[in-house]
Amino acid sequence: MEIETYRISLMIDENLSEYEGLENIKMKVKDEKIVLNSVDIDVKEISVNGEPVKFSMNKEKEELNLEGIYRGELDVQVKFRAKVGQTLMGMYQAGSSEHKMISTQFESTGARRSFPCVDNPGYKAVFYVSLTIPEEYEAISNMPVEATEKNGKFRKVSFKPTPRMSTYLLYMGVAKFTQFSRKFHDMEIILAGPKGTLGEPDKPIKFAEESVRYYEDYFGIKYALPKMHLISVPEFGAGAMENWGAITFREVLLLVNSNTSTSTMRRIGEVIAHEIAHQWFGDLVTMKWWNDLWLNESFATFMAFKVMDHDHPEWDMWGDFLLSETTGAMMGDSLEQSHPIDADVKDPNDVAQIFDEISYGKGASILRMIEAYVGQENFRKGISRYLREHSYGNAKGSDLWTAIEKESRTSVTSVMEAWIKRMGYPVIEVSGKDNKISLKQKQFRLNGTTTDQIWPVPVTALGKNGKISILLDTASKEVDVDGFIKLNVDQTGFYRVNYSDNLFENIKSNLSKISKYDRFGIISDLFANTLSGNITLAKYLERVSGFFSETEYIVVQEIASQLGVLNNLFHDRKDLEEISKKFYRNQLSRLGEKKKGEDGNISILRGSISNYLAVLDNDYAKDISRDFNRFENLDPDISGAVAVAYAVSTNDLEGIMGMFRSTKGDENKLKLIAAMGRITGKSNLDKIMGLIKSGEIKKQDSIRFYSSAIVPWENRDFILESLKQIVEGLDEIFVGTGYTSSYLESAIPLIGMKNKAGLDTVLPKITRPTTEKGIKKGTELLAIYQKMLDKNKL
Template identity: 35%
Template sequence: MAFDREVLPTNVKPTHYNLHLTNIDRTAFTYDGTVIIDLALNEPTRTIKLNAKQLTLKDGHVTAGDKTIKIVDHSIDTKAEVATLSLEAELPGSGNGQLTINFSGLMNQEMAGFYRSAYKNVEGNDDWMFSTQFESCDARRAFPCFDEPNLKAAFDFSIDVPEAYTALSNQPVKEEKKDGKGLKTVVFETAPKMSTYLYAWACGDFEYIEDFTDREYPGRGKLPVRVYTTRGLVEQGRFALENCRKIVDYFSEIFEIDYPLPKVDLLAVHEFSHGAMENWGLITYRTTAVLFDEKTSDARYKNRVAYVVAHELAHQWFGNLVTMDWWSELWLNEGFATWVGWLATDHFHPSWDVWGQFVTEGYQTAFQLDGLRSSHPIEVPVKNALEIDQIFDHISYLKGSSTIRMLSTYLGQKTFLKGVARYLKKHAYGNATTEDLWSALAEESGQDVAGFMRTWIKVIGFPVLNVTEEGANLLVSQSRFLSTGDVKPEEDTTTWWLPLAIDASSQTSASPVTALTGKTVTIENIASGHYKLNSGQTGFYRVNYPLSRLRKLGENQQSLSVSDKVGIIADAGATAFAGYGTSAGLLEFITSLKNESSYLVWAAITERLGNLRSIFGESSPELKDALAKLTLSLVSPIVERVGWDFPEGEDFLTGRLRALLISTAGAVGHDQIIAESLRRFKSYVAGDKDAIHPSLRLAVFKIAIAEGGKEEYDAVVNEYLTSKSVDAREICLVALGRAKKPEIVKEVLKFMLSENVKVQDKHSPAISLSNNGHARYVLWKFIEENWEEVHRQMSGNMVVLDRFLKNSLNKFSSEAVLKEIEDFFSVKDNTGYDRGLELVKDSIRGRASYVKRDKSNLEKWLKENGY
């Protein structure tokens, strides 16, 4: 092994599980179970170690040949989450055995293991549904098992539930047997070999809608596709259902392997720590990631549903059929599923410009995290379960998918997918490594893919290309990018392979440069005309242009694609932040785009201007006001032109643009927008629900909360508590975080920690409060003063606590606040969120350095340009 993993001994290995759950108590939330595990016996032993967490192990035995060997004792290492079973006699070192364990467990409310979710049923009463979430290491919370990804086994499963309940699992129901006393035993077909984290079950008062794939699958016909919800919500699954049935066929074709199971079920779960989970054949989702109501939902959730459905379906092949060997290669699952999820979304919704969205959102989020010293390589050593949870982050998902996109563009998408198909066929039902993927792609393309990509996967960070114009020639050099702007020589030893993708009007070289493979390269006869590096923004690197070139790019913007404009804005902002350039270059380019009509370009513009107001406004209200004035001058003409109405047949992105502009204009003081928002809000609260278009609820609610007081706060809280719209809760929580008045901010904070806000959602108001200069410091003090309660509520699932802290504390620009945060956590046990805290500290250091370095330059530009 390349590093020390805390793994189970190899003396036995599971090949098949037969699991039965019974005595499910829906009041005490307990259950009993029996698991029978078929074992391959590899070494003589009197002990068996397997994983267990928060379970009570009872009696058990092992059969081997004609012998039955009792378990005479057991112990559980709660830190390692390993149970040691002591046997009364030694097992042989060859052949097969069968381990039987009786146990009991708890259906917790921590969104991990076999857990319960609270919801209001169709009668308006409190109710529960029950489901599982096992990734990464929580199957061990539900039943004793060998809970490691490369210990794959087949599964049989049965469960006793009330007769009125629907029970689901990875495979279809084989039979149901009623006991005559109100219960039934539901037995499922045998599931194929898979990792424990991919097994799943659920039960509750469910209903479903169904459709079928268009393709016929040998021996199975057209496959049934269903969306399950608790009763009363199922019609909101239509959009997900339509996307799902098409995507199953699409992936079966491009991966050259038919979807391997007999059905696809999608289940909406009322409490969910992530966005969704790719359990093989039973995919579970947060409600806002799978349900969409054409009449009442914000249109942006349509985009989310389409993409998340595609992402999880990609996993049915890439992750489920072929699984990473160990958690250090998590990116193999998540990076690929992210890229191919966008690929499928683009295929079925080409008018949405999803690759432009990816450049605007996905790329920039990955850059932001990977520009920190405390980032980590895509492929990172992982020792144990707590470390695993912390790498389910933007590096694994978004940097992973960004490098996949870079490579697939360079090789050609058709060649790339052929290589992927080769990889999947070779390793089906098994485990594989990153090197296995590179080998398959190299065989298909004939290129040294491992040579291109090894650095990208194994080394932390990414490069910035510094561009120097020397007459008609360009000198391009690469160095590591750090947002803190203080790269040390020993941190800048990596040479990345970089596809340059040059778009130029005057390049006359007979041998054009296609990739940078050294630290520097000279590109001849290019600088006299228009040029842009990283055309289409497919390469994962920043470009630092001279200020004069940024001006020329702005003057020649008609030659730039939407993705290129977004990329230039993002690169100019990031290089200014890190000290390679100044904010003047960013603002020069942004102000040249005042006549832009693309939603994605405006999203990039408003994001960067909002960042400047947030970073510099913390120490200088005057700068914040000047930046607000600049923003207002840019958005006013277009927001007045786009207006409030959604014409019939309007394209998706124009609707998104309207919501963005109204929200931005309201935030920077557009009097008419604010007045109209408050008028519509008042009418909405009075009962006229048509006063606010569903896609404008967030914009209008944010303005009402920011400008109003207790009356507006109470109205949004009431909307949160009573609305039937599936996305209303998230919208209300985000809006509440825009409060400006100190007394209202305190009300929001108390509400955030109350039982009215589910643990899965507490990060939503925290993100909004953190982005709000009026509330940011109050939020930090609240966390500090209420730490025990914050920790109690969220530490049952460390993913939740880590996410909450990162999103609450990373927007400060003050070294004094950084010192407060460091001092507070220095005496705490930060296990499970320590990596997140380091990211917070690095983020604050970078922001503080930016203020020190560029404040005077920014003030000068704003004054010279009349702001």
């Protein structure tokens, strides 16, 4: 079967709650059945080349089956009716009573919830879309408007045909929009959102311009469409979505104003760059099947950081990459319940389970490793070749490796195939002295088990004369390095390192000779080896304390985060608490008060450290919580810490709720929702659950509260008692995503450390396809943490 075109005409009622649809699908078939995907759509009639045909629905398989065998060129016409959904998938109610909006989210299988189609990324087609809407509303789709036609109290908006693309990239939005437009070269960049919801337009549009300029130069291929919308969506399950020419974002990722923190501003730039990378890598060239989803997401993640580093070098985006992408990926991939980058996806409904740190962070980190292996220019030429050869079509991961291999004349395929087909990664144990070191690799797992799996590892080593590179493709190897200092230079490799005692001491004496990324890597590996039991907590604290006077953002942030995790695990270890408080206090003293024009990393770090200290030190929390009454006028980099401090020092839910109701803007509201999670007491927590149920806390933001509320020891019993209700709510809101599973992965270890027996009773009641993976990973983490606690008892 080959799909040529979809002509989709929807007539939406005046309440934006239901619609009637008429579509014509042109296709070519060769003696086969016609099967369309359809979910919760009331199909009225189907005809083929003008002749009515019988059809039946298989709800379990989400398939609409036409009776008979067909051949030749066909025009399949479908008349149907459907409701605008309440969940955040398909075509759904995305606004509020004040700002009504319909929006769509079709990745991965949401298109079938809006119109019958062959909902498969390998079946590209040209889309002709027309929307008949109440006259006071406007409509946005992938392409510019071609014509409008008044029809009583309604008007029909018809859009120009799209390029050939997959169903999951189609977009349809209806609202009373505010739109800001700017011409960029021969295209138009438009910021849009429901009236009254947008902030200052200059920064998001500037980020988009920077990204388009960079990608056109990097790929050597012009942006394909005449316009690009950046659309702010009030209720949105995903963070953002790369619909070709009509990119959607959560409000917080486009809303820029005086309350936008430095970290959020960077996040806005990075997410815009990520989604625009998809306009080439994912939209222009699309994976053939969902097993290569990682190729889209990893590449867009990697390229976004390249853009931001190029245009904003002062932000140290590669440091953020290591903190946000590589660290999480290495954590997830050190579990037995991980999965290969190239995951086995038989059913497209299973794809939600692989929208995770492996598909994004690990894949992006492997691309960074391969770029370092073949060289930046060879890597760029390979990407450009891949895009040119497969434009407007579909491709596999192997097509990309082939293109890079041809351009670099380096053995890329054998290395990449090993890294994407295999789950996990190695730890390299380093020993020796003088000029000869011994390298031994084995699989790294946090639970202490290992395998005899061998990876082809592009290893870099730093000596007194600079960097050397080797491919470690055996279990062990001896290497000559004149004046060896450190393995994995600038942390470009995706592997752990465990140094012998003498080599670790040697590193400490050479800290001035290694980069901040290297120092970050040493700390990161140290913590991982502690969690896995390779070294004791006492040795960890002894070694990490040698870095307590560190001043680089990325290193300080990593130490602060590690101490935060340890205090969550060892909630009654006063020695650990005192060590942590001393580190946090000394760092805050070093950072001092905010200065005009200071480095953004200093400002972010001050807020982060303040947050950690407020949770541990009630006197400090009381001190800074005095500023809570002017929350909206505080430095946005510190206001989140002040909200948390107010919560832990007062337990005053009414005060936080009052501020939540009076404040505007998603970013401030999210800070207050996180602070609500620090409130204790069943009656208080019940009230917050009521805010979620009533919609006062947005559906999309409910998970922010649940993630925060699981951390305080006192709240874990409440979360356990509410876990079935929480899971059902998340499944309903975030249908077709991996959010529920991800939440359980983080919640289960914390619940289990307080009430393992109660957890064991509840888990069977919430096990289902949407939760199974998270439950397995969470249970594995619980065992790892418990083993660590037992091993390091005082």
